[in-house]
Amino acid sequence: MVIVLDKNIDEKKLENVIKHLEDFGFAVHKSTGIQQIVLGAIGVKPDFDIRKVKILDGVSEVYRITEPFKLASRTFQKEDTIIKIKDVEIGGNKVVMIAGPCSVENEKQIFTIASIVAKAGAKILRGGAFKPRTSPYSFQGLGEEGLKLLRAAADKFNLLVITEVMEVNQIELIYKYTDIFQIGARNMQNFSLLKELGKVTKPVMLKRGLAATVEDWLMSAEYILSNGNREVLLCERGIRTFETYTRNTFDLSAIPVVHKRSHLPIAADPSHATGLRDKVLPMARAAVAAGTDALMIEVHHDPEHALSDGPQALLPDQFEELMKQVKLIAEVIGRKM
């Protein structure tokens, strides 16, 4: 931690700041510049609240130089984490395609879409059976019936399954049907859910919260990791900004930022990030160019009648075109799909 002191700090205040830092358990190094004194405090604990220093009389600025997350950091683990499920690897050289409808609606719908996305090259079938809808009056998902249909459709077309878990009491049920648990944006800081998913033996995809910084997001990943589950896939799905022409703002820079700070793989979800079908293809290309390890794309054969997120779902031929284009982009940066 670096502490910049006020320009005209007197000796008494300076001694007081140093005494506090030592009492907090830090080794203090003083450096006197031409205009200001800067203190270096060594031995910062990850959970130390730097505001305790910010409020001391005579302190101008405080900067943390170590990251508050540990297990998620590159400092802790240099090599990329590769999540292996059957013959699919997430975080390796291949960019993995996750695709499917927003929600599982009925047998015909999920089997039709599974067949389309499998043929185009997707490896993982998505579909919500428990839906976190903004309105309590919107379709809430088929529950266990949806999970059964999703699993059956995925098995028929040799796909893996990812589906959202919203509550701790759904974990046991969903475990029976899924290969990857999805934590939705609205639950990114549901700490009791994160802790419980830290105890399961299946990978977890953690979506970024609507108003979460990358640091908040990695701290949430830390909850899962520190409870024992080391298979965490992050997912950038857009954040809330003042922009209204897209549903959210796709923070593409989060991809290289996460890759630098963390060894965890990252997926990108341009469907929820933009919320509009015609924006999905260009942003999917951009996400692959930015280095995403996986893409999550919503697809529907009849989006006009979809029970959720129809306007952002790609039609089958649009999805095929997307697959072709992102494959080309992947090759440019030395990856495959």
Ligand code: PEP
């Ligand atoms: C979803 O992927 O189905 C979903 C609800 O996304 P998000 O949590 O990102 O809104």
Ligand code: MN
């Ligand atoms: Mn959706």
